[in-house]
Amino acid sequence: MTPRPAQRPRPAVPRCELCTLHARCLPLGLEFDALQSFDDIIRLPQALKRGQALMRQGAPFTSLYVVRSGSLKQTVAQPDQRDQVTHFYLPGEIVGLDAIGEEDCHGSVVALESAFVCELPFTRLEVLAERLPELRGRLYRCMSRELRRDQRMMCLLSGRTADQRLASFLLGLYERFSARGLSPYRFFLSMSRSDIGSYLGLALETVSRVLARFQEQGVIAVTGRELTISDIEALEALALASAPMTPA
Amino acid sequence: MTPRPAQRPRPAVPRCELCTLHARCLPLGLEFDALQSFDDIIRLPQALKRGQALMRQGAPFTSLYVVRSGSLKQTVAQPDQRDQVTHFYLPGEIVGLDAIGEEDCHGSVVALESAFVCELPFTRLEVLAERLPELRGRLYRCMSRELRRDQRMMCLLSGRTADQRLASFLLGLYERFSARGLSPYRFFLSMSRSDIGSYLGLALETVSRVLARFQEQGVIAVTGRELTISDIEALEALALASAPMTPA
DNA sequence: TGAAGCTCTTGATGCAGGTCAACGGAAATG
DNA sequence: CATTTCCGTTGACCTGCATCAAGAGCTTCA
Numbered sequence: 343m344t345p346r347p348a349q350r351p352r353p354a355v356p357r358c359e360l361c362t363l364h365a366r367c368l369p370l371g372l373e374f375d376a377l378q379s380f381d382d383i384i385r386l387p388q389a390l391k392r393g394q395a396l397m398r399q400g401a402p403f404t405s406l407y408v409v410r411s412g413s414l415k416q417t418v419a420q421p422d423q424r425d426q427v428t429h430f431y432l433p434g435e436i437v438g439l440d441a442i443g444e445e446d447c448h449g450s451v452v453a454l455e456s457a458f459v460c461e462l463p464f465t466r467l468e469v470l471a472e473r474l475p476e477l478r479g480r481l482y483r484c485m486s487r488e489l490r491r492d493q494r495m496m497c498l499l500s501g502r503t504a505d506q507r508l509a510s511f512l513l514g515l516y517e518r519f520s521a522r523g524l525s526p527y528r529f530f531l532s533m534s535r536s537d538i539g540s541y542l543g544l545a546l547e548t549v550s551r552v553l554a555r556f557q558e559q560g561v562i563a564v565t566g567r568e569l570t571i572s573d574i575e576a577l578e579a580l581a582l583a584s585a586p587m588t589p590a
Numbered sequence: 591m592t593p594r595p596a597q598r599p600r601p602a603v604p605r606c607e608l609c610t611l612h613a614r615c616l617p618l619g620l621e622f623d624a625l626q627s628f629d630d631i632i633r634l635p636q637a638l639k640r641g642q643a644l645m646r647q648g649a650p651f652t653s654l655y656v657v658r659s660g661s662l663k664q665t666v667a668q669p670d671q672r673d674q675v676t677h678f679y680l681p682g683e684i685v686g687l688d689a690i691g692e693e694d695c696h697g698s699v700v701a702l703e704s705a706f707v708c709e710l711p712f713t714r715l716e717v718l719a720e721r722l723p724e725l726r727g728r729l730y731r732c733m734s735r736e737l738r739r740d741q742r743m744m745c746l747l748s749g750r751t752a753d754q755r756l757a758s759f760l761l762g763l764y765e766r767f768s769a770r771g772l773s774p775y776r777f778f779l780s781m782s783r784s785d786i787g788s789y790l791g792l793a794l795e796t797v798s799r800v801l802a803r804f805q806e807q808g809v810i811a812v813t814g815r816e817l818t819i820s821d822i823e824a825l826e827a828l829a830l831a832s833a834p835m836t837p838a
Numbered sequence: 839t840g841a842a843g844c845t846c847t848t849g850a851t852g853c854a855g856g857t858c859a860a861c862g863g864a865a866a867t868g
Numbered sequence: 869c870a871t872t873t874c875c876g877t878t879g880a881c882c883t884g885c886a887t888c889a890a891g892a893g894c895t896t897c898a
């Protein structure tokens with residue numbers, strides 16, 4: 343039916359030091375031999391197809407995952423309403439931090455496009471962390487980074503206009519792509535307008551309209567899901583303060 | 591002028607096992623001798639007066655703090671606007687998790703009323719965690735709990751009505767007071783309407799109005815900052831779905 | 839190739855809640 | 869004690885965005 347997932351991942355034992363993301367990934371800063379221990383605990387990279395679930399809300403938590411390529415979204419089922427998108431995961435980012443120390447997965451995570459992820463069984467990671475203080479530090483740091491990110495998000499959702507939210511969202515993508523060494527000015531939005539709206543607390547129509555307006559203003563160029571940032575400074579200005587009502 | 595803060599904290603070396611919060615605090619589940627090691631690293635409880643800062647945004651991070659009594663708020667300075675309230679801390683809760691692994695404090699934390707906090711110098715805590723796997727687990731769990739809490743908050747801020755936000759906020763307080771063994775149905779709101787509004791992404795006038803309406807509906811009773819939950823089930827109903835426009 | 843879904847766009851309309859304003863009461867300050 | 873400042877409430881008004889609706893590509897699949 344479906345084509346085999348790219349022949350099957352070849353290196354039976356993945357080598358972190360060979361990975362292009364090596365410099366930005368979790369094991370950043372580990373000594374050479376520590377890095378090798380790290381290799382030992384990583385499971386074969388998994389291939390995911392668009393729409394395929396990596397974890398399901400409420401399922402038992404066993405592993406962290408690092409995104410190698412592609413992108414995913416996390417959704418949390420709301421009591422009454424639809425699912426709410428709570429996170430987008432890009433290459434180099436870690437899925438599952440919000441489940442550490444808990445029994446079950448906090449939300450569902452599904453691939454937005456074809457993706458590869460590296461699995462880190464958490465019990466093994468913990469054993470390794472026992473003798474690698476640096477790794478512990480990395481883990482703490484990742485979690486507190488995430489805490490800060492969520493708090494920025496809370497600030498964004500609480501009392502910012504649609505324009506500011508969209509502009510901040512695009513800037514966030516810009517920064518994350520930059521940090522991973524990916525093209526930051528021109529990229530593909532793997533998520534739908536509806537996903538973006540859910541994430542930003544906006545109706546999908548509003549997302550569409552605001553993007554259209556940004557385009558009119560010459561700040562970005564969008565064709566479907568292909569997006570180009572034309573004027574990053576204007577975008578930053580938009581993110582900080584909404585255009586004054588009086589265009590002066 | 592003001593009465594001395596309760597003579598000065600007497601026990602030169604605090605004893606976790608004697609603390610009333612012992613059963614709910616960070617060292618929960620530690621063995622007896624582990625608990626004693628824990629005692630060793632805790633600094634003398636600090637007294638804070640209303641409005642006094644425990645940490646300032648950008649200051650170097652050195653310690654976690656556990657709230658023993660009173661309450662605090664965390665605020666994050668926004669580029670353009672006023673400070674935004676990002677957290678309220680109640681007795682038994684831990685301040686500073688979002689700074690672990692980082693150099694500096696993420697937000698400012700100030701006391702909302704007279705408060706006592708226990709200081710946990712993080713470097714010592716880390717040393718202790720090295721030989722106490724349980725403590726590590728506790729720390730991870732605390733951080734991921736916080737991550738989940740923030741995500742619930744994001745969901746709340748994104749696309750819930752003012753009624754739902756207020757109801758959820760009050761329910762949250764109910765649960766947190768319950769969990770600490772404090773009176774959950776009748777309590778004192780140590781934060782201003784403005785703080786609540788900032789936290790929930792609402793104008794302070796809206797907070798005032800919604801509380802008044804809840805009171806009319808007989809769900810709560812408020813007099814200034816004294817609040818009583820009269821009908822917890824109605825409150826839960828309000829938190830889930832806003833009253834339908836058609837009152838059937 | 840055509841039909842049936844999606845996703846995205848664009849327009850029209852209405853309302854939840856933000857903003858402005860005024861006032862009463864409580865708490866801080868000298 | 870008087871004064872100032874802050875806090876909470878309530879009313880009137882207005883706007884940003886959700887909602888409803890319709891239609892235009894794009895993709896999928898028989």
